Amino acid sequence: MLRLEQLSKNFGGLPALSQVSFEVFPGQVTALIGPNGAGKSTLINCMTGVLQPSSGRVLFRGAAISSLAAHQIARCGIARTFQNLKLFPRLSVLDNVLTGLTCEAGSSMVMAMLRLPYLRHRERRLRLRALEALDRFGLGDKADWPAAVLAYGDKKRVELARATVGNPQLILLDEPVAGLNAAETAAVGEQLHLLRRAGHTLLLIEHDMDLVMKLADQVVVLDSGQKIASGTPAEVRRNPRVLEAYLGCMEATA
Ligand SMILES: Nc1ncnc2c1ncn2[C@@H]1O[C@H](COP(=O)(O)OP(=O)(O)OP(=O)(O)O)[C@@H](O)[C@H]1O
Ligand SMILES: [Mg+2]
Structure with missing residues (x-):
């Protein structure tokens, strides 16, 4: 490989x-x-x-x-985690995991602003996948927390959820x-x-x-x-x- x-x-x-x-x-x-x-x-x-x-x-x-x-x-x-954590501190835990799906989420700014039904549907699906990834690492209940407030061990697991969510x-x-x-x-x-x-x-x-x-x-x-x-x-x-x-x-x- x-x-x-x-x-x-x-x-x-x-x-x-x-x-x-x-x-x-x-x-x-x-x-x-x-x-x-x-x-x-x-x-x-x-x-x-x-x-x-x-x-x-x-x-x-x-x-x-x-x-x-x-x-x-x-x-x-190819997905990865970082030895020195690289999360977006002000984004929610869920949004951090969603960044692991950006390859699949790609749509233009204009299309995103139009909020077409199929885009909303796709967004819901991606959020569901991100939530499932968080659940796998025992973090489903912290999905809405800002990443910055998590304990170190939780931050490590958010990185793992982000690296694995896209099925790389x-x-x-x-x-x-x-x-x-x-x-x-x-x-x-x-x-x-x-x-x-x-x-x-x-x-x-x-x-x-x-x-x-x-x-x-x-x-x-x-x-x-x-x-x-x-x-x-x-x-x-x-x-x-x-x-x-x-x-x-x-x-x-x-
Ligand atoms: N950006 C950099 N600029 C200069 N030197 C660097 C840089 N990154 C790593 N090094 C040097 O390269 C060598 C290898 O570092 P690296 O971080 O890859 O080791 P490692 O095997 O991951 O170690 P650890 O187990 O401590 O994480 C070290 O001597 C380190 O100081
Ligand atoms: Mg190292």
Whole structure:
């Protein structure tokens, strides 16, 4: 579904990603792990048009998307969440989720002002879908709240509702459970399991190894901008380079 070819990104001459290549297969969960600063978010940003790669290519269903703008990539069917939340604070929770459906909602300003019956009908349908997405993440009763007043864990889940509401072909999740308490983590984990079971394709960045090991079909490990390993969770778990670079650090701090 997605193929990265020799992707590199430099910031002011410093390499954040060096020639990273891997594939994301349809219907699978691919986990991207690695220590802080390894380049994981940079990779997602290069895939979604937030950053331009310095070199290399990103192919989505065989077509190069590396030079497209973020909104064009979203229109291709790739949705994402952000590690540092990016909600519209003054919009309601429901309207934030509706922004995940803008590709389907598109109509001209004039048409929107005319409020034609079929547009009203479509708007109702989209609102219903947004409400269903919020319900899935246990936020249906907060649909009318301004996003700014939500607790951190709720904001994370609004991002997940927004990323999944449009039924995208590929969902990129940048640390979806970071900062959540145990109950919230379990609830989000359950939703991710359901997405997986429903056949969605996920690329998951996460430091929660328990979640990664349970969910992932394939794990790709980055360290200092380089891919140091990839394989099944069991393979990666016993890879000495990974233990040294990442899991070892965790065991040492455990
Ligand atoms: N916009 C930027 N300008 C300059 N340097 C950046 C920028 N974004 C990231 N970096 C640098 O690139 C490297 C990779 O950062 P990145 O955020 O991709 O890491 P990460 O693997 O997502 O880490 P974390 O687990 O902490 O989220 C880091 O050294 C970071 O300081
Ligand atoms: Mg990151």
